Amino acid sequence: MSILKSIENAIPPIHPEGHKFIAIFAVVTLIVGWFVTPLFWIGLALTIWCALFFRDPVRVTPVAPGLVISPADGRVSHIALVVPPPELGLGDRPRLRICVFMNVFDCHVNRAPVAGRVARIVYRPGKFLNAELDKASEDNERSGMVITTPAGLDIGVVQIAGLIARRIVGFVREGETLAIGDRFGLIRFGSRVDVYLPETAGARVAVGQHTYAGETVLADLAGGPIAPVVRVS
Structure with missing residues (x-):
């Protein structure tokens, strides 16, 4: 259970603004990959990149006057x-x-x-x-x-x-x-x-x-x- 929690903590959340783009990348990847296998792997890499682009990690903000x-x-x-x-x-x-x-x-x-x-x-x-x-x-x-x-x-x-x-x-x-x-x-x-x-x-x-x-x-x-x-x- 601790391993699953560690993996969950290591993966930053995705901002909702990116959900539709990730879905588009994934669907296109599956369709194109069905006909041309090598393109599936290219599409998968692009889908992962899209997910990382819209990542929204937790940040610790310094708070002090000025x-x-x-x-x-x-x-x-x-x-x-x-x-x-x-x-x-x-x-x-x-x-x-x-x-x-x-x-x-x-x-x-x-x-x-x-x-x-x-x-x-x-x-x-x-x-x-x-x-x-x-x-x-x-x-x-x-x-x-x-x-x-x-x-x-x-x-x-x-x-x-x-x-x-x-x-x-x-x-x-x-x-x-x-x-x-x-x-x-x-x-x-x-x-x-x-x-x-x-x-x-x-x-x-x-x-x-x-x-x-x-x-x-x-x-x-x-x-x-x-x-x-x-x-x-």
Whole structure:
């Protein structure tokens, strides 16, 4: 019984958003595999990949005043002071922007980087460029959200569609209250999430570092260095 429990704990739950896609992959695999056996194994591998794409593991979120937690699994691709997208209504002064790029093997469930009230949600159509490119923040299809923290700070979170991603899914509405680490959406299938913070915030990650949604500390609103010095070994 303990072995079965261990196996159950080792397999992360699947987000309901993925059930229909996994079912489609599985049905196509069975039909095609019935006629061409080698294609069954290819389809099986793709079905497993689809299930992993929509995994929704339990995360342990650090909770402390001023912490900003990563909204996405992935790699930090950019850290810079940038003027936020105009539709967010965050003004025209540069803010600290931290970008997390998600490839097709990362978990794609996005989580709130801070606690607060969802003050604004704005969808903007656009292109489907490689989400790793810096200009993807301006040109690509995106869905922006502004969270107002209990301290009155406005934090911008932007889900950006990528080269393969064609659908941004949101789970929350304006006026709702989020706890830090709450799930607020996902993007299918490979994309990026940008976080816009006050320019005085201090980054606690470096470009190239891998982050985990709901667990990795991205920044500290209390301030500090924009990017830490790191040693790769």
